[in-house]
Amino acid sequence: MRKVFCIGELLIDFVAEKQGNDLSKATQFTKKAGGAPANVACAIAKLGGKGVFVGCVGDDPFGSFLLSTVKKEGxxxxxxxxxxxxxxxxxxxxAEDGERDFVFSRGADKELAYDPSLRKDFHGNLLHLGAATALLGGSLEKAYGKYLxxxxxxxxxISFDPNFRGDLWKENEKQFIKKCMPFIEKSHLCKFSLEEALLLSGKKDVNEAxxxxHEVGTKIITVTLGKEGTLLSSNNTKxxxxxxxxxxxxxxxxxDAxxxxLLYQIADLGNFNRVFEDYELLAKMVQKxxxxxxxxxxxxxxIVALPTKSQLEN
Ligand code: ATP
Known part of the structure; x- marks a missing residue:
């Protein structure tokens, strides 16, 4: 089983207790661990894979809670x-339909320092870059470029999820697109939501996106479509x-799940080049x-909701 290095933020999600999708009215919040790259590392570890988290938390009780939570998941x-x-x-x-509203108060995640010693462990393994905050500046953004x-x-x-958050890029969408392009060009696999696929490609149609x-360099594109499933585009098939x-x-x-x-399954393959050539194999992985x-x-x-291997198999 190959390692999957997941780089980016691990943060506290304070989840409003009452449903309603209106943060201005919420009065009680429950503390939960969150952050897309950390969630992905947990998803891999809960399935029995080797998820490695690389990120920065504060030297405070919240940081201790976060690290112990993801460690507990393996x-x-x-x-x-x-x-x-x-x-x-x-x-x-x-909201009652499961949709969410959220705001960030950014802290330690932006301070992740690039660590050149990781390189010796990189060969033949997997890298997932998918921080919602990584392209907002700080040493985390510099580390992202170097790790790429x-x-x-x-x-x-290399896997990339742009994790676009409208709130964070309100008047700056063009800059977001520009910052994402090197990651899209160099990644083997990109995961987009429909909104992200259209925004980042500038196209009106998801097939054109x-x-x-593919033209700029990504071999495998997945566009997640909620309850409809996932559009998988690879090897001239969509x-x-x-x-x-x-x-x-x-x-x-x-x-993130x-x-x-998907990365857990690719990490489990002896030779990951197989996923570029065998669309049916990849489609089975996407189905899972x-x-x-x-x-x-x-x-x-x-994190709590992520399935274990036995939940997934049954
Ligand atoms: P996020 O908002 O967490 O970044 P996303 O928008 O990329 O995620 P979704 O499309 O909501 O992700 O979900 C990812 C995948 O999970 C979907 O492609 C689909 O396969 C599955 N999924 C999500 N919601 C549902 C649902 N209501 N019913 C069935 N499958 C779902």
Whole structure:
């Protein structure tokens, strides 16, 4: 089993207790661990894979809570860093249909320092870059560029999820697109939501968007479509791979569960070049990853809701 290095933020999600999707009215919040790359590392570890988290949390009780939470799920946290800056916080409110509203108070995640010693462990392993905050500046953004370069030169399998958050890029969408392009060009696998695929390609049609991403360099494109499943585009074939029917109560983390499960399966392959050549093999993996995403929507919380291997198999 190859390692999957997941780089980016690990933060506190304060989830509003009452449903309603209106943060201005919420009065009580429950503390939960969150952050897309950490969720992906947990998704991989819960399935029995080797998820390695590389990110920075504050040297405070919230940071300790976060690291112990992901460690409990089996994630390797030996490369995590601590900073004097407070831990990054997000406040999340959920509507009855599982959709969410959230705001960030950014802290320690931006301070991740690039660690050149990681390079020796990179060869033949997988790298997942998917921080919602990584392209907002700080040393985390610099580390992202450097790890991308290292991964490319060390023949890693590179995965990218832009994790676009409208709130964070309100008047700056063009800058977001520009910052994402090097990652899209160098990644073997990109995971987009439909909104992200259209925004980043500048196309009006998702098929044209996929063609655009292939032209700039990505071999495998997945566009997650909620209950409809996932559009998989690879090796000159595009198909929607259906998901399973569930009753969603919280969609937080479905995308992370999806990409985590897909990366877990790719990490488990002896030779990951097979996924570039064999569309049917990849489609089966996406089908399983859809199931992981669907199961995650049936429980509250991004990490707690992630399926274990036996939940996924049954
Ligand atoms: P995020 O908002 O967490 O970044 P996302 O928008 O990329 O995630 P979704 O499309 O919500 O992710 O979900 C990822 C995958 O999980 C989907 O492609 C689908 O296969 C599965 N999934 C999500 N919601 C449902 C649902 N209601 N019913 C069945 N499957 C679902």
């Amino acid at each position: 994630v390797d946290i030996s490369l995590a860093q601590r900073s004097k800056t407070f831990t990054t916080l997000a406040f999340v409110s959920l 370069f290292d991964a490319f030169t060390k023949e890693m399998f 996929c063609d655009f991403f 198909k929607i791979i259906p998901s399973i029917a569930v009753k969603p109560i919280d969609t937080t983390g479905a995308g 999806f990409i985590g499960c 990853a859809n199931k992981a995403g669907a199961i995650t929507t049936t429980n509250y919380g991004a």
